[in-house]
């Protein structure tokens with residue numbers, strides 16, 4: 077019997093020929109990511125425990141992305157501590173404030189390879205399954221353990237597979253696909269499980285779109301979210317110095333806990349309503365809901381294709397006077413490319429405030445929080461109560477196209493009706 | 499496996515609903531605030547009394563998908579710092595469950611738990627058996643005891659204790 081992607085990765089990483097769902101394995105970590113919310117804590121624990129050397133400093137990536145530029149003295153002090161420890165432990169892959177969001181930088185800068193076991197102190201580490209890596213979030217204590225020993229325990233998850241067919245209509249995005257999956261199957265359908273996205277339509281997703289979908293795999297509970305590494309993935313990896321890799325996917329006779337079909341061609345733009353990611357309706361159900369803020373960015377949808385999709389709608393138009401439009405590119409490289417492509421010009425001309433590359437207001441840390449009674453529609457991944465400031469604010473999640481159309485209208489709007497000019 | 503994780507934990511119940519997220523357990527605004535400050539905001543938007551009145555030995559009983567969201571270990575850490583002796587939920591989000599075990603906060607996944615309890619009831623949790631008993635009505639619910647691998651970490655007092663001991 078064949079293996080799923082999760083089983084393949086965990087078998088290899090634990091030195092076994094095969095593993096099956098439910099088994100506990102102790103696996104070697106290929107890459108460990110820590111970002112600025114937790115890095116100072118992780119380093120403090122390591123020092124207190126007397127750990128002088130990390131298992132492999134070249135397999136560790138540290139990113140300052142959540143609190144950038146430092147919004148408080150405490151954040152600045154934490155960043156200082158982190159920089160000192162990066163030096164002390166000899167970590168070469170350090171991305172200082174302004175480089176971008178961790179989940180953009182890892183693939184963009186060539187840290188991810190198919191089949192790698194990646195742990196991060198961030199739940200959206202599932203993102204890296206877009207390149208067929210097994211990425212998952214862990215807490216600080218487990219990260220301390222992983223950095224000291226290079227190992228961590230895992231329970232082999234069963235896998236759910238989504239078989240995708242058909243093609244997306246214009247103005248419908250892969251964000252709509254993952255929102256629809258959450259709406260249809262619920263936010264815990266993949267709890268303790270891995271998810272694979274396959275079928276004839278899977279390879280029509282750009283790498284950026286695969287990153288979007290795998291990013292939100294955790295929003296349906298998933299431990300890992302995977303696309304197979306096909307020709308497009310290998311081409312993306314080759315551009316980043318990983319030449320000559322082989323395609324990497326599940327065995328054809330792999331065993332799944334469930335297989336669900338999904339036809340892309342009938343999909344409409346989707347919106348997740350407050351305050352759960354699976355509270356999803358087609359756009360027609362929420363059209364006209366007044367908004368105060370629109371946000372385009374985050375590790376879900378802050379990539380070049382997202383900024384360009386928004387720019388195509390906003391070019392030559394003006395954001396509604398009642399709306400604050402915030403745009404945060406996912407990385408400096410994305411920002412630079414969007415400057416060169418003209419997307420930033422179009423967004424700024426339309427009235428957007430362009431924030432520095434980073435998490436920005438996505439997690440309610442700083443830079444665009446909401447007051448009581450306010451409403452925001454954003455391209456990010458969570459609309460929980462209190463996620464962006466006031467517990468009495470409301471957050472709607474949608475594609476860059478829908479958010480851009482809504483920013484123009486001052487209310488949630490269907491991008492198919494608003495259309496583009498670019 | 500003896501001691502802490504096999505003992506019966508009895509305490510006053512704070513009841514919460516489904517999908518209690520890490521944003522509620524540990525709001526982003528206080529992400530890097532000191533524990534003493536941070537814990538005062540734990541679940542305040544669901545129940546402002548909770549962080550002020552929770553005391554050592556109390557229990558949290560909640561609905562499904564408890565702890566969904568971020569990987570922030572500050573979520574279980576805040577509960578532990580407020581004195582919560584055990585969290586029982588209909589189901590847990592994966593990372594929260596791992597993190598709770600990693601810091602030595604006992605947890606029990608027990609479908610039906612949230613429907614069986616109201617705020618202020620007294621519950622008895624037997625982690626070894628995986629059962630939850632309502633002290634008032636005597637009703638006993640059967641949960642899913644943690645796998646032995648996780649109970650070992652819990653019994654040790656968390657994964658850093660295991661690391662210190664050279665495990």
Ligand code: SF4
Nearest residue numbers: 177374375435438439
């Ligand atoms: S962009 Fe948002 S979801 Fe992504 S890592 Fe930053 S805070 Fe987390």
